[in-house]
Amino acid sequence: MKINHMKIDPGMTTLQLIEQMGKSGVLGAGRMYRATELLAEVISDEETTVFLSIAGPMVPGGLRKIIRDLIADGHVDVVITSGANLTHDLLETFGGSHYREHDETDEELCQMGMGRIGDVYTKAQDFEVFEKKISTLLEEIAQKNNQLNIREFITEIGNSIQDPESIICTAAEKNVPIYAPGIIDSMLGLQLWMFTQENQLTLDAPGDMHELSDIVYSSKKVATVILGGGLPKHYALASNILTGGVDAAIQVTLDRSEAGSLGGAPLEEAKSWAKAKCGSKLVTVIGDATIIFPLMVAGAREKLDK
Amino acid sequence: MKINHMKIDPGMTTLQLIEQMGKSGVLGAGRMYRATELLAEVISDEETTVFLSIAGPMVPGGLRKIIRDLIADGHVDVVITSGANLTHDLLETFGGSHYREHDETDEELCQMGMGRIGDVYTKAQDFEVFEKKISTLLEEIAQKNNQLNIREFITEIGNSIQDPESIICTAAEKNVPIYAPGIIDSMLGLQLWMFTQENQLTLDAPGDMHELSDIVYSSKKVATVILGGGLPKHYALASNILTGGVDAAIQVTLDRSEAGSLGGAPLEEAKSWAKAKCGSKLVTVIGDATIIFPLMVAGAREKLDK
C-alpha cells in the first residue's frame, strides 16, 4: 500500500490533522492515527469497559481536566493511578496549585519550600493545607468505617469533597472506581500512615482485587489506555489475566524496551502472559504523554461527536 | 505562575489545542506550545532567514508535502538535508513510491527486493527507474557545466525536473538553496560516483560554504528549525558561527544527550560555541518528528493566517 504525504491546511481541526497522519500511516504519525482510531472505537463501543492507567505526573502536568472530563462524560470506566496523582488532585481541591517558570537550583528550591517535578513546581504551604484538610477527612472517614479496601477509601474521599474539577470527586459521583495499589507510596500515603499511628483505619490492599476481578469477569470486552509504566500499567494488564487478557490497549510512553522494564515493554509482550488476548488490538505511541494524550483525546472526541 | 489545566473541545483546531498546551506550559506540552509560537514568529518576521535542517527519513515518513509547501509559500529560506531525503524525493518524482504494511522479515524483504526504514518500505524497481532517470539527468547537467558546488548541482536537478510536488523542484523554482554536505553518502551519491567513473563531473564540497556564509552575513537574523541530528543539524548551526550564532532555533528529536552526541545535544550547548547567540530563543521538543512537526506546522500556519 502506498504512502500518501500529509497535507496541512491552516485552521484544520485536530482530527483532520490526525487523519492526515493516517494517510501517511507510518512511523509515529501512523501510530498516532491508529491509537486515536482505537480510542474512539473503544469509547464508543458500549460493550467495552475502558480502563485508564495513569503513571507519571499527569495531574501536575496539566492533564487533570482532560482526565476529569473523560470520566464525567462516561468515556472511562475504571481508573488506575499512583498515590501521587491522587495527592496532586487533592492539593488543588484544597486550594493549592502547581507552578511554573522558576529557575532556582534544587537546593535553593528546597530552602524556598518548593518541590520540583521537571519544570513543574509545588509549594510547601499548599502541602501544609493539604495535610490539615486530609487529616480532618481521614477522621471523618475512619469514624464511618475503619476497615476499607483502597478503592473504597478513595471513593470515600471523593464523596467527602465538593470539587467538580477533581478527578477523585468526579469519579465518585460517576461511580467510576479508582484503584491505586501503591497508594501508600505518596504524600497521601504518608498522611495515612501518620493518622494510623494514633487512630484505627485499616486499608485492605488485596480487597481491591475482588472488585476488580468482578469488573473484568462482567465485562464483554476490556480496553486499557496506559499513560506511562509502573504499577498502573501492570495492574491494569494483570487484572485481565483472569479472562485471558484485554481486547485492546493503547500505551503512550518515552520508556524503551531493551533493559526489560515493564514501562518500556511492547504491548505485544502482554500476549505471551495472557494479559492481552491473541488478536487483540494494540497500539503504542512513543512520546511525551502531555503532548500525545491531549492530541489523541481531541481527535477521538471529535470523531465521537460526528 | 500557576499552571492551568488543558481543556479539550471536540472540533477544536490544532492551534486551539496547542494554546491549551500553552495554558499548562509545562513538560512536553509547554515545549510544544513555545516551539509553535517561535516557529510562527520567525516565519512571519521579514528580517529572519529561516533554515530548515532535515535529517531522518522525513520524505519516506510522509512529510514531503509539508516541507514542499513551506518552501512554496516562502516560509523557509534555506534547506539543509541528507542525500537520502533528496534521493527519496526524486524516487517519487520519477514515478516511484513509499509503501507500508508489510510483515516480512528483513531477509525476506531483501529477496523480494524491498528495503525497510522502520515500517516504511521501498521497492527495487522504483530504484531501478531512479537510476535510469538520474543518469540521464547527470549527463544533461554535466554537459552544461561539469564543475559545480553541491548546492548548484541540486538546483540543476530541480531545474531539470517538472514535479510541483517535489521538494527539489519547488526549491529550485523559489530560489531556495538546498545544501547536502553529505550527499555522497546516499543512493544519489552512489549514482554520482558511478557516473564520474566514466564522465567528468566535479562537485566542490567547500564551494557551498562561500554561498552559505554570504547568506548568513546578509541576514539580519537567522532562525533554524532542526528535525533530527547529524550533519544537517551541525551544518546549520556551524555556518552561523561566523556571525556569532543563530538568533532562534527549534529542534525536534528523540535522541538523548548523555553520551554527548550532537543529535541529542541541548540547543543551549550551541551558545558556548557561538553557534547560537547569547539571549537567542531556543526550544527543543522531545518526540517523533512525524507527529510533532506536522502539529507544529499546522499550529504555526493557522497563527500566521490570523
Next chain:
Amino acid sequence: MKINHMKIDPGMTTLQLIEQMGKSGVLGAGRMYRATELLAEVISDEETTVFLSIAGPMVPGGLRKIIRDLIADGHVDVVITSGANLTHDLLETFGGSHYREHDETDEELCQMGMGRIGDVYTKAQDFEVFEKKISTLLEEIAQKNNQLNIREFITEIGNSIQDPESIICTAAEKNVPIYAPGIIDSMLGLQLWMFTQENQLTLDAPGDMHELSDIVYSSKKVATVILGGGLPKHYALASNILTGGVDAAIQVTLDRSEAGSLGGAPLEEAKSWAKAKCGSKLVTVIGDATIIFPLMVAGAREKLDK
C-alpha cells in the same frame, strides 16, 4: 582539569578498567567511575545504611546472585523491590528457572505456556509449582500470625524456605528487611489475594512505614542504590524525607527525564523535596542495569577488598 585518554591493558581487572574511565572522567565513563567510587565508599562506611531499590526484571535478568551476595556479605542493609522480583526469586527456589533463546511470537508463546520479558522466558509449569508451594507457605504463615505488615510477611517467607541462593531467604537470615509496597501487583500478590478469599490473612501496608522510619531515624547516614524507577525508587527516597533526605544516591536507568516521570528524574530533583540532602553525593549512570550494575559491583567489591 585535562582529560586523559583511557588505556586498555588486556587482562586488566574490572576496577582497573573503571579507573581508566575515571582518568577520562567525562560522559558515561566519568559517571561510571564516580558511581563505583561512591558505591565502594557507602558500603565501606560503617555509619551509612545502604538501601538497594530494585525495579525492573533484575532476578529474571540474571542479577539474583549478585544481589544475594551483597546481602550475604553485609553490603546492603535494606532492600526495596517489586512483587515481581520476589515472585521470580521464589520461582527459582521452588525449582523453576528462567529461560532464553526462543524465537516464537508472543501468540505462540502464550499457547506454549511461556511468558516473555524482553528476551527472558518463563514456563507456566514453573508457575504452577510456584502456586502450589506458595499456597502451602501461606497457610503455614497465616497459622502462626494472620496480621502482618508486608515486610514481616516477606521475612516469614524467607524463614520458611531453605535456599541459600534466594534473595528472600538470605535477607531473612541476615536480618535485612525487604520492603515491597506494591507487592499486591504481582503473581505473589495474586496468590495472596486468592488465599485471602477463603482464609484470614491481613497485610498492613502502612505498617511498614513505622519500621522504615525507625531505620531512617536511627541511621547516621543513608545511601540508596536505585536500579530502575517506579515504586522502589520513590519509596527509598520518600522514606528519607523524615530526616531531610539521603546522604548519597546512585541510580542506573535508561528512562529519560523530559516527560516528568519519576523513573527518569535526575537525582538532583530529590533535593528540592528534601528526599536528598543539600550537599548529598548523587550519581546517575544512563544504561542497562544488567550491564552497568555488575560492572559497578565488580569494581566496588574489588576496591573494598584492597
Next chain:
Amino acid sequence: MKINHMKIDPGMTTLQLIEQMGKSGVLGAGRMYRATELLAEVISDEETTVFLSIAGPMVPGGLRKIIRDLIADGHVDVVITSGANLTHDLLETFGGSHYREHDETDEELCQMGMGRIGDVYTKAQDFEVFEKKISTLLEEIAQKNNQLNIREFITEIGNSIQDPESIICTAAEKNVPIYAPGIIDSMLGLQLWMFTQENQLTLDAPGDMHELSDIVYSSKKVATVILGGGLPKHYALASNILTGGVDAAIQVTLDRSEAGSLGGAPLEEAKSWAKAKCGSKLVTVIGDATIIFPLMVAGAREKLDK
C-alpha cells in the same frame, strides 16, 4: 536453555565479568557478551576486514588512545569518522587538550572562550593554535598535490605530523585508510574552506568511493563496528552494498528506532537493503559508547591474548 545468574568475584578481569554476562545471556548483559565475542572473532579472523565507524565525540570523550591502539595493533583496517573527531585528534596533536569539571552556564562559557560537548570542554586558545598549525599544513599539502580525494587528504595530514598518540598519524603509518565523507562540516572543514578561498586545493568527495569499493571487493569478509549513527554508520554499511552487505556488524548506541532515524535503526534492517548479508552476525548494545566500547575492547583484547 536456562539462565544462569552472574557471579562477581572481586578482582575478576573484564573478560571474566563479560563471561558472567554471557552465562546469563539475556537483556543488555547478553548483548554485551555477544558483542564482545563477535569483536574478538572478527579481529582474530585474518579473512575479515574490520571497519570502525566513529560518530559522536569519541576523541573528546576519552577514547582516542583505545582507537589509536586498535589501529596500531592491526585490529582495525578501515576507519570512517566525522570531521569533528579528526579535528579533536589534531587539536591534541597541536598541543591542545580537552577539559572537564566546569560549572559555568553556556553563555558564560562562550564569554570565557570555551566550547561544551556534554561535560567535556574545549578552549578557544587551543583552536587558535589548531588554526595556525593546520593552515601551515594545508599549504604544505597543497604544494605537493592540490587535487586529492578526502582519504588521501587525511593521510597527507597523518604523514605530516609526528604524534604517536594521534589516530590520524597512526593510521597513516599503518596504512589504515580514514574516510570522512562529511569532513567539510567541522572546524577542519572550515579551515579547509578558508584556505581554498585564496589557494588551490580540491577535495574530490566521490573519489573515496573508488578506493572503498576496491577494499570491499577485495575483502573475503567485512565486519563493521559502529559507535553512534550518522554518516559514519551509513557510509560503512552502504559501501558494502556492492558485495551484498557486511558479514558481521556490532553497534553501540543510545538512539532509538521508532522515528526511523538511521542512528537508532536495528542492524537487521540493513539486511533488507543488502547492506548486511542474510545470515550475517549482528549485535546491538544499547548504551553509552564511552562505557560500553572500552568494556568490549578490554574483553575482546583479553580473549585475543589467550
